[in-house]
Amino acid sequence: MAAVLFTVFWAGFAASSEWETQFDESGVRVDTRNVAGSDYKAFRAQARIPAEPEEVLARLQDVASYPDWFPDTLEARRLELDGDRWANYVRTDAPWPVKDRDAIYTQELQRSAKGIRIVVGVAPDTLPDSKDAVRVRAATGLWELVPDGDGTALLWEFHLEPGGNIPSGLANARVIETPRRALQMLKEYFAASARQ
Numbered sequence: 001m002a003a004v005l006f007t008v009f010w011a012g013f014a015a016s017s018e019w020e021t022q023f024d025e026s027g028v029r030v031d032t033r034n035v036a037g038s039d040y041k042a043f044r045a046q047a048r049i050p051a052e053p054e055e056v057l058a059r060l061q062d063v064a065s066y067p068d069w070f071p072d073t074l075e076a077r078r079l080e081l082d083g084d085r086w087a088n089y090v091r092t093d094a095p096w097p098v099k100d101r102d103a104i105y106t107q108e109l110q111r112s113a114k115g116i117r118i119v120v121g122v123a124p125d126t127l128p129d130s131k132d133a134v135r136v137r138a139a140t141g142l143w144e145l146v147p148d149g150d151g152t153a154l155l156w157e158f159h160l161e162p163g164g165n166i167p168s169g170l171a172n173a174r175v176i177e178t179p180r181r182a183l184q185m186l187k188e189y190f191a192a193s194a195r196q
Contacts (some may be wrong), residue, residue: 017033017034018033019031019032019033019044020032020033022176023176023180026184026187027048027187028045028046028047028180028183028184028187029045029046029047030043030044030045030046030176030179030180031043031044031045032044032172032175032176035159038159038161039168039171040159040160040161040162040168040171040172040175041159041172041175042157042158042159042175043156043157043158043159043175043176043178043179044155044156044157045154045155045156045157045179045180045182045183046153046154046155046156046183047154047183047184047186047187048148048151048152048153048154048187049151049152049154049183049186049187049190050150050151050187050190050191050194051151051152051190051193051194052147052150052151052152053115053116053145053146053147053152054116055152055190056145056152056154056186056190057109057116057118057145059186059189059190060118060143061086063076063077063078063088063090064076064077064078066090068185069182069185069186069189070090070178070182070185071177071178071181071182072092072093072094072174072178073090073091073092073093074091074092074093074100075089075090075091075102076088076089076090076091077089079104079126079127084108084109084110085106085107085108085109086106086107087104087105087106087107087123087126088104088105088107089102089103089104089127090102090103090105091130091133094166095170098164098166098170099132099133099134099164100132100133100134101133101134101135101136101162101163101164102130102133102134102135102136103122103124103135103136103139103160104122104123104124104126104127105120105121105122105139106120106121106122106123107119107120114146115144115145115146115147116143116144116145116146117142117143117144117145118142118143119141119142120139120140120141120142120143120158121139121140122136122137122138122139124136124137134162134163134164135163136160136161136162136163137161137163138160138161138163139158139159139160139161140158140159141156141157141158141159141160142155142156142157142158143155143156144156154183154186156179156183158179
């Protein structure tokens with residue numbers, strides 16, 4: 001299933017426009033591009049994290065920590081874990097009058113000589129819908145963690161269809177701000193850990 005989602009993800013991106021840089025400061029870069037058939041942009045975020053890939057992976061798998069560094073995260077919990085595959089429930093705050101969004105993200109860990117990759121999809125029917133949030137029913141993405149000296153070159157690509165009636169301008173602003181703030185917080189977390 002993850003392989004199918006990954007193929008669909010890249011097929012959709014192949015039909016998309018070229019990446020355009022939206023933010024590039026303090027070691028964090030965020031690019032966006034249009035996705036064919038969608039009102040919502042995809043993003044590609046990159047940063048060098050001052051920690052080994054396995055340490056970064058551990059932080060990504062620490063779902064309970066998401067509210068500390070993932071912008072607008074109200075709730076995050078692990079639903080299941082089966083070896084190199086797992087699922088997370090994440091609820092995200094949306095500005096009034098837009099309803100909050102929640103999602104069940106599936107993740108598959110892939111290792112190679114190059115580094116670590118996590119392929120991301122969604123399984124929206126894993127839990128009953130909440131009356132207080134709109135369930136995200138389509139999302140694809142990946143994380144790549146590649147050794148870079150004594151740190152990690154991190155790449156995060158993602159595209160999400162938020163569902164409901166969210167103005168594309170509002171959603172596309174978050175497509176820039178969410179990865180920017182998340183990767184800045186991730187960098188700061190590991191920089192602080194190194195100082196201790």
